[in-house]
Amino acid sequence: MKIGFIGCGNMGGAMMHGILDSGKCTPQELMASDALEKALEARKEEMGILAAKDNKETAAFADVLFLAVKPQYYQSVIEEIRDTVSMDQILVTIAPGKTLEWLADQFGKPLKIIRTMPNTPAMVKEGMMGMCPNENVTAEDMETVRDICSGFSKTEIIGEHLMDVVTAVSGSSPAYVFMFIEAMADAAVADGMPRAQAYTFAAQAVLGSAKMVLETGKHPGELKDMVCSPGGTTIEAVRVLEEKGMRSAVFEAMKACVKKSRDM
Template identity: 70%
Template structure:
C-alpha cells in the first residue's frame, strides 16, 4: 500500500517537492493532501498539481503517513502548536527548515516522534536539487529509505551527521543565489560586448551547467578542470588572474561562512 503524503505549505519548495514525486511516479495525486493559507493559492495549486488542498493543517496531519513541514522556519512553532495533538506516534515528520535541530522538535511536540531533517534547495524546482538528510533514532532504516526514495524524484540526497546540517545550508541551500549572481554578472558582460540579453543568459547559464556536470562526472579536481581551460598566455588565464586579484575566492568563502554563522544561530 502506498504511503499517504501530507504537505503543510505549498509554496515554491513544497510545490517543487510535490511535482517531483508525482512526475517520478513515486506517489499518485490521490495519495497527497496539502495545505495553503489563501483560497487563490489552493485553487492554483489544485489546478497545476491535480492534488487536493485544504486550509486546515490538522486535517493534513491526520491524513498523512509522512508529513512534510514545508513552511518557512519562522512559522514552524505556530504550525507545530496547531498539529502536535493530531500527529500520531507512527507518523514520520520531515522538516525542510534550517536551524531546527532534531532535539528542538522533541521540545516543540512535547514528545519524541519520528523526525527526519532535510535541507533541500531551489533547483529541486527543475528536478536538480541537492539535499542533506539526517534522522533521529526513532526512524527505522526502512522508513528512511522510503523518504529518500520519495525525495529522489526531485533531488539528489546524501545522509550527513546532524552537526553538518548548517554547512549544507551554506554550501547548497543558499548557494544557488550566489550562482545566479555569477550568471547575471557574466551575462551583463556579454551584453556589454554586444550580445542580446536573452542569448547572454543562455550562454552563461549553459556554461555553468556544463561546468558543474564536468565536476560531478569526471571526478577531476576543480583546479585541474580550471587548468584545462587556461592555455598558456591565453585569454582565460588573464580572466582568472582578474578574478583572483578582485578576491573572488575570499568573497565566496566569507559569504558562505556568514551564512553558516547565521544558520547556527537560528
C-alpha cells in the first residue's frame, strides 16, 4: 500500500508518524510533498520517507492520497494534480468547509473521495476523526482508510450534514480544552502551586475525566454528581461555573465554530 501526503505540516506530520509507528506502511511506501522545501526535508530526515519534487509526483505515487493542506490552498493543489489522479486511487481530504460536491466540481471527473476532519491529539495517537465518503467509495475502500487512520485516531463514519459539527466538537475543541487546562493551572499557581506541577495536575484531571466518560458509559452529568457531595467544595465550584455561564460560553463558541466552518 503506497500512501501519499500533500502537505506535511503539524497535522500531516502527526498523521504520518501514526501511520508509520503502527506499521501501516514502511517509510519507503510513504511519499510527501510540501510547498515549503525546508518542512519537507525535515520530515524526510525525521521519518525516512520519500520526498517528492512536486505534488504531481506524490499524486502519481499514491494508492491513498491525503490532501493535508489548509482550506485556502485546496483549489490550487487540485488544479495541479487534477490530471494525475484517477479512480484507481482513494483521495482523503481534511479541510473544513470543503464539501464532497465542491471537491467533485473542482476535480471535474469521477473519483473516490473521503472527506474527513481529524484533530491535533493525533500527535499523541489519541485523535478523533469524522469520515464521510462520496458515492464512488466502496465499503472496502472505507475499511482501508479507517485501518490506515487507526494508527493515530479513532474514526466514525457520519453523514456529511454533520461534518461542520465534527469540526466544532472534535476538530477545534482541543483548543477549548487547552484553555480550560491553562485556566485551572493559572488558578492553582495563584494559590501557590508551582507552574509545572499545576499543569500536570490539571491535565491529568482532564485526561482521567475523559477516560471515565468513555470507559464507564455513564452520562457526564451522572459522573459530575458523583463528585458533588452535599454542601461540599465541588458543588460550590460548580455553582460559580454556572453563575459565570460556562455552559453557555461553550455552547455559543461551538455554534460560532460550526457557522464559520459552513461559511468557508
